[in-house]
Amino acid sequence: MQLVLHTGVHFTEDERLLKCLLRNQDDLAKTGVKVPGPSTYRNLFRDTLNAMHKAEPSEVARDVLLDAILDDGTVSRVILSDANFFRSPATALQEGVLYPAAAVRMLRMAQLFPEDEIRIFMAIRNPASLVPVLYEKAADKTSAAFWGSGGRRTCAGPRRSASCARRRRGFPSPCGAMKTRR
Numbered sequence: 001m002q003l004v005l006h007t008g009v010h011f012t013e014d015e016r017l018l019k020c021l022l023r024n025q026d027d028l029a030k031t032g033v034k035v036p037g038p039s040t041y042r043n044l045f046r047d048t049l050n051a052m053h054k055a056e057p058s059e060v061a062r063d064v065l066l067d068a069i070l071d072d073g074t075v076s077r078v079i080l081s082d083a084n085f086f087r088s089p090a091t092a093l094q095e096g097v098l099y100p101a102a103a104v105r106m107l108r109m110a111q112l113f114p115e116d117e118i119r120i121f122m123a124i125r126n127p128a129s130l131v132p133v134l135y136e137k138a139a140d141k142t143s144a145a146f147w148g149s150g151g152r153r154t155c156a157g158p159r160r161s162a163s164c165a166r167r168r169r170g171f172p173s174p175c176g177a178m179k180t181r182r
Contacts, residue, residue: 001076002117005109007102008083010092011133012123018081032076036069042082044068052108062112089137096148 006017021028021035028035048057048065058064070078086092086099094100109118138146 001078002119003109003113004077004079004119004121005085006079006081006121006123007085009123009125009130010083010089011130012083012125015081021079021081028079029073029075032074034070034073034075034078036078036080038082041065041069041080042084045080045082046084048112049105049108052111057108057112062114062116065112089134090139093131093134093138093146094140095145 018035018038022037025035044065048061066078069080086102086105091101092099106118106120135141135146140146
């Protein structure tokens with residue numbers, strides 16, 4: 001099965017993609033694609049990934065998660081969308097790093113779905129307009145917490161390339177979508 005994750009970036013599309021997919025879920029289902037409603041998986045996946053901080057997933061974790069979000073039918077692809085998958089807006093930028101938890105969360109997804117193909121899709125937004133919004137929403141607005149130890153004056157700003165490199169180290173893949181197959 002292919003698991004497709006649309007992970008944001010925050011403040012890029014305001015759920016428009018998900019709404020479009022949900023409006024077309026009957027046509028997508030005919031091709032083996034399932035688009036579950038976000039209330040069936042967002043909290044469940046967040047809680048599961050957070051619990052993995054303390055313990056490895058059970059051997060049946062994958063099946064339990066899929067049973068919770070899928071109907072009885074067989075699907076070849078599941079599409080999930082959550083801009084908060086890597087972090088909430090309050091913690092999306094810390095110490096000058098955009099989505100510092102992304103690599104760990106992707107590693108945990110690979111542990112949950114070891115036999116499945118996982119693809120990540122992420123919109124981009126100009127950092128000049130994203131960073132001020134994230135700063136306004138930040139849980140800790142101190143210079144060191146938001147910009148890093150050097151502060152804003154020495155920080156060249158959050159770099160998507162560095163953030164992508166961290167995700168790839170934790171979850172290697174070819175160019176384009178991140179995926180795994182074991």
